[in-house]
Amino acid sequence: MRSIYDAVPAPIAHYEMNDNLATDVILDIIGNHNGAVKDATGTATSAFHAVAGKRNLAQDFDGVDDYIEIADHADFTPVGTPFSISAWVYMHTTSNFIIASKGVVNTDGEWRFCTNFLHKVCFNLYDNGEGGGCCIGRDYSASLFAYQNQWVHFVGTYDGGAESAGVKIYLNGVQIDNVDSESGAFVAVENLTHAVWIGRYHTNYANGLIDNVMFFDKELTARQVMKLADFRGREPLYHARPNKIYHKNINNKNSIFGGVKEGCIH
Numbered sequence: 001m002r003s004i005y006d007a008v009p010a011p012i013a014h015y016e017m018n019d020n021l022a023t024d025v026i027l028d029i030i031g032n033h034n035g036a037v038k039d040a041t042g043t044a045t046s047a048f049h050a051v052a053g054k055r056n057l058a059q060d061f062d063g064v065d066d067y068i069e070i071a072d073h074a075d076f077t078p079v080g081t082p083f084s085i086s087a088w089v090y091m092h093t094t095s096n097f098i099i100a101s102k103g104v105v106n107t108d109g110e111w112r113f114c115t116n117f118l119h120k121v122c123f124n125l126y127d128n129g130e131g132g133g134c135c136i137g138r139d140y141s142a143s144l145f146a147y148q149n150q151w152v153h154f155v156g157t158y159d160g161g162a163e164s165a166g167v168k169i170y171l172n173g174v175q176i177d178n179v180d181s182e183s184g185a186f187v188a189v190e191n192l193t194h195a196v197w198i199g200r201y202h203t204n205y206a207n208g209l210i211d212n213v214m215f216f217d218k219e220l221t222a223r224q225v226m227k228l229a230d231f232r233g234r235e236p237l238y239h240a241r242p243n244k245i246y247h248k249n250i251n252n253k254n255s256i257f258g259g260v261k262e263g264c265i266h
Contacts, residue, residue, distance in 0.1 A: 008224045011086075011214040012075045015068070015198070018057040020050050026059070026068050026198075033070050035198065040065035053211040054088040054151045059199075063092070063207025067200035075217065076102055076196050077110060078125070080188045082219035084157040085113050085123075086228050090209035091152065094119040094144040097208060099154060100215075101201035103194050110190050112201050113156045119143040123156035123169050123177075127186045134184030138167045138177035147171075151211075153229040159219045162186045166219075173229030175222060 013033040019026050024044040026035035037059075039045045050057040061067070070076070091097045095117050103109025103126065111125045121144060124137030144152075152172060159166035164182035168175055198213055199206035220228075 008220070008227050009216060009218050011216050013070070013215045015213040016056065017053060017059045017211050017213070018050065019059070020057075028070075031075075033073060033075065035068040035070040035196075038067055038069045042069075051209060053209060054090075055212060058088070058090070058209040058211035060209055061199045061206040063205050065205060067098075067205060068198040070196040070198070072102075072193050072195050074191075076215060077191045078158055078160060078189050078217075079191050080160050081217065082158060082160045083111075083189075084155060084216040084218060084220045086153070086155045086212070086214040086216070086220070086225075087113075088151055088153050088211040089206070090150065090211075091115070091144075091148055091206075092208040094148050096204040098197070098199055098201045098204055098206045099210070100196060100198045100213065102196045103190070103192050105202050108192065108194075110192050110194065111158075113154070114201055114204070115144060119145050121154060121169055121171070121176075122181065123158070123167055124181060125158060125167070125186075125189045127184070127188060127190055134186050135181065136162065136164045136167060136186045137181040138164060138169050139179040139181050140169055140171070140176045141179045142176075144171075155220060155225045155228065157219045157225075162188070170222075170225045170229070173226040175225075 012031055013028045014030045015026055016029055024037045028034050036044050049060055051060045085100055087099050089099060094115050096115060098114040101112040109126045113123045115121050120140050122137060122139040124135045127134045155170040157168045164180045169177040199210055
């Protein structure tokens with residue numbers, strides 16, 4: 001029996017955030033992009049810790065100097081190719097809450113997915129060919145203040161093109177972007193030798209919890225985003241065919257979000 005939803009593609013990296021930080025390592029459970037917990041000086045540390053999350057555990061960021069660093073890799077640079085980020089967050093403050101970023105600032109950056117000082121979520125991609133200030137992206141024009149201190153699911157998607165219309169933002173499975181933030185003659189996302197940061201952008205740090213961060217080399221569809229936001233099952237296992245994601249429950253029968261019963265998608 002086929003799911004009524006589109007199958008969610010396997011991510012290029014998935015951080016369940018279940019790590020107990022006996023070391024500084026944050027595991028990528030599907031790929032080879034393990035991260036490391038860092039402090040503001042860039043020193044590896046196990047100072048911040050796992051707490052109860054949206055599903056199992058999450059990592060607790062203090063808003064001062066905690067972040068996760070993932071080594072630079074072409075997988076995280078969407079030069080003319082689709083790209084998506086999914087994460088569950090519990091924001092103690094909705095101002096400058098950083099989900100993930102690559103590059104330091106607008107003049108030396110690739111992309112960022114975060115809230116800004118106006119409590120609005122934004123997903124921006126930068127083209128250094130125009131002096132670094134050129135970007136495409138979308139912003140949500142409404143304040144997220146009402147979502148403080150509760151679990152929220154964010155997804156940012158990019159279709160690989162040069163127009164802001166190709167960038168979308170989802171909140172709890174619903175597309176919410178409505179402000180075009182394109183500037184300059186954008187060509188393609190800059191390719192910088194800079195690490196990916198979870199929980200940090202420049203000198204801003206996440207204050208709250210982050211759980212189940214996933215990076216995709218595809219533009220997720222609205223149905224796939226809704227499937228991730230549903231999250232009724234336990235954490236996903238990945239089917240042997242890498243373009244499908246399944247949930248294995250006690251009876252080993254249902255898909256991750258209930259789309260399949262008594263069988264397998266073919």
